[in-house]
Amino acid sequence: MNVFLAGTDSLKFTRLARASPDLVLEPAGNAHRELAPGILDVPALRLALPEEVIPAQPGTPLNLTFFSRGNRSGAHGVRSRALLADLPENTFLEVLRTSGEPWPCAGSEPLRLFVESAGLSLVRVEQQLSRQVELGALTSAAAFYRLLTFPMEACGSYARDPVDPAHGPCAFELPPIATPEGIIAFLEEARGIRGIKRARRAAALVQSGAGSPEETLLSFAYKLPARMGGVEFPPFQENVPIEWPPEALGLVEHRQMRPDFHWSGQRTASEYNGKDHISEKGFEEDQRRIRDYQACGISVFPASYKNVRTIQALDAYLALIAHSLARTEGPAFERRVRKTLSNPDARQARVVLLSQMLPAVPSEKPAW
Numbered sequence: 094m095n096v097f098l099a100g101t102d103s104l105k106f107t108r109l110a111r112a113s114p115d116l117v118l119e120p121a122g123n124a125h126r127e128l129a130p131g132i133l134d135v136p137a138l139r140l141a142l143p144e145e146v147i148p149a150q151p152g153t154p155l156n157l158t159f160f161s162r163g164n165r166s167g168a169h170g171v172r173s174r175a176l177l178a179d180l181p182e183n184t185f186l187e188v189l190r191t192s193g194e195p196w197p198c199a200g201s202e203p204l205r206l207f208v209e210s211a212g213l214s215l216v217r218v219e220q221q222l223s224r225q226v227e228l229g230a231l232t233s234a235a236a237f238y239r240l241l242t243f244p245m246e247a248c249g250s251y252a253r254d255p256v257d258p259a260h261g262p263c264a265f266e267l268p269p270i271a272t273p274e275g276i277i278a279f280l281e282e283a284r285g286i287r288g289i290k291r292a293r294r295a296a297a298l299v300q301s302g303a304g305s306p307e308e309t310l311l312s313f314a315y316k317l318p319a320r321m322g323g324v325e326f327p328p329f330q331e332n333v334p335i336e337w338p339p340e341a342l343g344l345v346e347h348r349q350m351r352p353d354f355h356w357s358g359q360r361t362a363s364e365y366n367g368k369d370h371i372s373e374k375g376f377e378e379d380q381r382r383i384r385d386y387q388a389c390g391i392s393v394f395p396a397s398y399k400n401v402r403t404i405q406a407l408d409a410y411l412a413l414i415a416h417s418l419a420r421t422e423g424p425a426f427e428r429r430v431r432k433t434l435s436n437p438d439a440r441q442a443r444v445v446l447l448s449q450m451l452p453a454v455p456s457e458k459p460a461w
Contacts, residue, residue: 094202095128096138097185098146099156099174100217103208106146108255110188110208112264117191120183121207125160125176131202133157133166141196141204145255158209178285181278184210186270211247211271212279215296218243219288234442238322238449240295242309247271249303250332251458260453263305273299302331305458307365307401308353310450314411314443315354315363319433322442324411326418326430329356337389344388352386352393361417362386362393365401367458392417398455404444408434 098106110116138155139147148155154172159165165173185207190196198204209217222236231239246253248269254261276296280289298317303309312331317323334351352362366379379395386393394417400410412434419427433439 094131094134094138094198094204095124095207096130096133096204097125097158097207097209099158099172099176099209100221102146102148102156104214104217105255106143106188106206107186107208107214107270108252108258108264109143109145111252111267111270112255115191117189118186118208118270119189120210121185121187123182124187124205124207125180125185128205130159130164130166133168133171134198134202135168135170137198138204139170141198142206176286178283180213181282184213184279184283186210210279211244212276212283212292212296213286214247215240215244215276216280216283216286216288216292219292219295223288223291232445234445235449237291237295238313238446240291241298241313242306242450244271244273244276244296244299245303245309245312246306248273248276248299248301249309251303251305251456253306263456263458265304265456265458269301272301300331302333304332304353305365305367305456306450306452307367307396307398307456307458310401310447311354311363311365311396313446313450314407315414317446319436319439320442322439322444322446324415324430324433326414327356327359327422329354331355337385344385350382350385356418359418359421360391361414362391363414364393364395365458366395366397367456401447402451404440404447407443407447408440 107118110118154170156172156174157166158174158176160176162175165175167173188206188208196204196206219240222231222240225231226233226236248271250265250267250269252264252267254263273296276299277293280293280296283289300312303312308331314323315326315329318325331354332351333355334349335355335357336349353365354363383393394413396410400406412431415427415430
């Protein structure tokens with residue numbers, strides 16, 4: 094029994110697999126072309142799937158993908174989707190158990206489980222958000238900001254809660270399951286899927302390395318154009334380790350650091366501190382990190398949830414970073430940023446961005 098989960102059920106299982114030490118995601122190659130669906134045993138499938146993946150509401154069907162209309166299942170408890178598009182290699186990921194054991198299945202065939210790759214998931218999220226726009230539940234701008242958050246998660250080191258992504262706890266320090274380049278390549282090669290054009294627009298704005306939902310928010314505030322609510326800072330790296338200069342090695346307490354955001358040419362860093370940094374131990378570690386940055390001539394600006402939870406606080410923090418960047422970018426740069434921050438249209442776009450990207454509760458990203 095070869096099962097390809099679709100849409101929201103696929104995304105739930107993907108997030109669960111990323112966070113679970115018992116599961117691993119592996120590129121599935123051309124499994125969608127080569128494997129026959131087999132006999133679908135829905136009761137056995139429900140027993141095999143983790144509780145987090147099984148629809149919470151009684152009677153809610155599982156979303157499954159089939160690759161021809163003739164193979165679509167009409168079984169009770171299944172919502173069949175026919176995906177007839179020309180799909181590239183590794184459109185799906187296989188969910189495997191790290192123990193190497195097969196999935197438990199009471200049916201007559203061995204069970205293999207597949208989820209959508211980040212590129213296909215991005216298209217599915219776009220389709221879902223577009224329906225909300227059509228129903229008047231979201232504006233087009235709000236839907237696009239929300240769409241941007243998923244590929245940053247997939248290319249980053251965190252995963253939202255599979256059951257309650259808006260309010261549940263994230264899992265952190267995870268390997269990414271995609272790269273921006275890989276998502277873009279998939280979207281360029283795939284054909285015949287509704288929503289792919291808007292997904293391509295979103296993918297073009299994504300970069301690797303985000304470590305939390307708040308970091309995703311800051312990343313877009315830093316780099317988006319003013320008309321989309323950003324301030325267009327110079328390019329930066331996210332969570333990339335940096336080496337200290339040789340002359341500072343006898344002064345610093347850390348051998349290596351990995352700032353959340355780093356403008357190397359401007360010798361400026363920005364770090365988002367989660368809840369754990371509130372503890373005495375976390376506070377002391379933050380102080381040691383700040384001293385190390387200063388010893389190497391890097392200005393670092395810590396931020397917490399209070400610095401991003403309102404438009405006033407976010408704008409004040411952006412102005413602070415701009416002031417540091419202006420040491421090399423010049424006074425005209427800082428004037429331009431301040432003008433952007435005070436522009437009513439740009440500010441309103443940033444309000445919408447904040448409303449869609451700010452997590453409802455602060456992330457509990459672990460301290461360093």
